[in-house]
Amino acid sequence: MARLHQQPICLASSLFVPWLTLAAPTWLSLSGVGPCWAVLWLLPWALVDGPVSGFIAGLCLGLVLDGLSLGGASQLPALMALGWWWGRLGRRAPPIQGSFNLGLLAWIGTALVGLSLWLQTLLIQFDSSVSWLHSWGLNTFLAQSLITGLVAPLLVSWMLLIWRRLARA
Amino acid sequence: MGVSPWQASFRWWRWRGVLPWLLLVGALGLVRWSKGSGFADAYALLSRPFWPGSAQREWIQSGIQLEQQSKLRLLEQDNQRLRGLLALGQASGSGRISAAVISRTPQGWWQQLELGKGRLHGIAQGDAVMGPGGLLGRIQSVTPATARVQLLTAxxxxxxxxxxxxxxxxxxxxxxxxxxxxxxxxxxxxAVPGDLVSISPASTLLPSSLPVGVIQTVDDRAVPAPLAAVQLIAAPEAIDWVQVQIR
Structure with missing residues (x-):
């Protein structure tokens, strides 16, 4: 059984994550906030390829995305943890296929990434403007988790279908 | 006693000859006294179809804008000369380069722009980035071909x-x-709502006196000093090209 990380085309698909993060299509956003593309790619990858691969994929994505952002808060810890957790779910639990389950997992994952970023920002900006940061953080947290949870059933189920076929081949 | 012919002719002359002229003069006197009332109104009423349309108004407005731009250019030249005399940082338009916005995330966890020009074009960290209307942010990092802008809202x-x-x-x-x-x-x-917020004229890091925004609300009860919410003039959501003030 071929693993996903041994197939160049599957590895190359990860390039869509930084590309879509930079492109930030405005037509796919909620309150100006787009979906978390890293979560949408990492979820099917980790479910198919296992916890170690998911952990490493989360690490690689986190490094790239941190390099593309202004700095300060990092996505790295949350993405690594999600890659590991989803990999374990894919290995030990019955295969996850339902659209609702995928949407829920993506929503939880984005919420964890958002919570991690929010807490880091609050720690970094602890000296001032905490109340202002609360309103901004809450808006971004809710908008991003919701739009990612809505997009996931369409995108993740399709990626999961293709990658499971490739992994069985 | 009958009316003499002289008296009869006087009455006729009085009523048929002099009185209309007297009335005309009186009417004109009223016009004069009322600063042209009636005449001006009638002229306005009759000439309304021939009043200048929107095209002429735009011509006049563009002429006014041109005049204001010329004045602004002259003032900027004066300002540069005076700042040179005072040995302050230059804020001339000569050190500005235009750059396209190739990525834009004005909302979200990171509020930034990605520009299509970088270190090879002379852009460096800390340079000011301006859009139509005022300051947008500062260059946070550069690569050879791109530059990342930290927006003022970030x-x-x-x-x-x-x-x-x-x-x-x-x-x-x-x-x-x-x-x-x-x-x-x-x-x-x-400070009151409506006050303009700009870069300090003594600034040496950013272009001096550059407009930034307008105060929307003021919280006088904040401690240790009052706070205000500022509406930015340049909106990053709608800008495809920016200018970078290189140093």
Whole structure:
């Protein structure tokens, strides 16, 4: 059984994550906030390829995305943890296929990434403007988790279908 | 006793000859006294179909804009000359380069722009980035071909500004929302909603006297100093090209 990380085309698909993060299509956003593309790619990858691969994929994505952002808060810890957790779910639990389950997992994952970023920002900006940061953080947290949870059933189920076929081949 | 012919002719002359003229003069006197009332109104009524349309108004407005731009150019030249005499940083338009916005995330966890020009074009960290209307942010990092802009709204953004009307300084702090927060340095900034916020004329890091925004609300009860919410003039959501002030 071929693993996903041994197939160049599957590895190359990860390039869509930084590309879509930079492109930030405005037509796919909620309150100006787009979906978390890293979560949408990492979820099917980790479910198919296992916890170690998911952990490493989360690490690689986190490094790239941190390099593309202004700095300060990092996505790295949350993405690594999600890659590991989803990999374990894919290995030990019955295969996850339902659209609702995928949407829920993506929503939880984005919420964890958002919570991690929010807490880091609050720690970094602890000296001032905490109340202002609360309103901004809450808006971004809710908008991003919701739009990612809505997009996931369409995108993740399709990626999961293709990658499971490739992994069985 | 009958009426003499002389008397009869006088009556005729009086009523048929003099009186209309007297009435005309009287009417004109009223016009004069009322500053042309009636005449001007009648002229306005009759000439309304021939009044200048929107095209002529636009011509006049464009002429006024051209005149104002010329005045502004002259004032900027004067300003540069005076700043040179005072040995302050230059704020001329000669050091500005245009750059396309190739990526834009004005909302979200990181509020930034990605520009299509970088170190190879002379852009360096800390350079000011301007859009139509005023300051947008500062260059946070550069690659050979791109530059990343930290918007004024981004958490962590801090820029020294002042209010030209009251000549009070403050710190414009990005708090993630579309309206950054102005932290005054004085306890009595005398700022009111509607005041213009600009870069200090003594600034050597950013272009001096560059407009930034307009105060929307003032919180006088904040401690240790009042706070204000500032509406930025340049909106990053709608800008495809920016200008970078290189140093």
């Amino acid at each position: 958490p962590g953004s801090r820029v020294g500004v002042w209010i030209p009307r009251t000549k009070r300084h403050g710190l414009l702090v990005g708090v993630g929302t579309s309206r950054p927060q102005l932290e005054f340095l004085d306890k009595n900034p005398y």
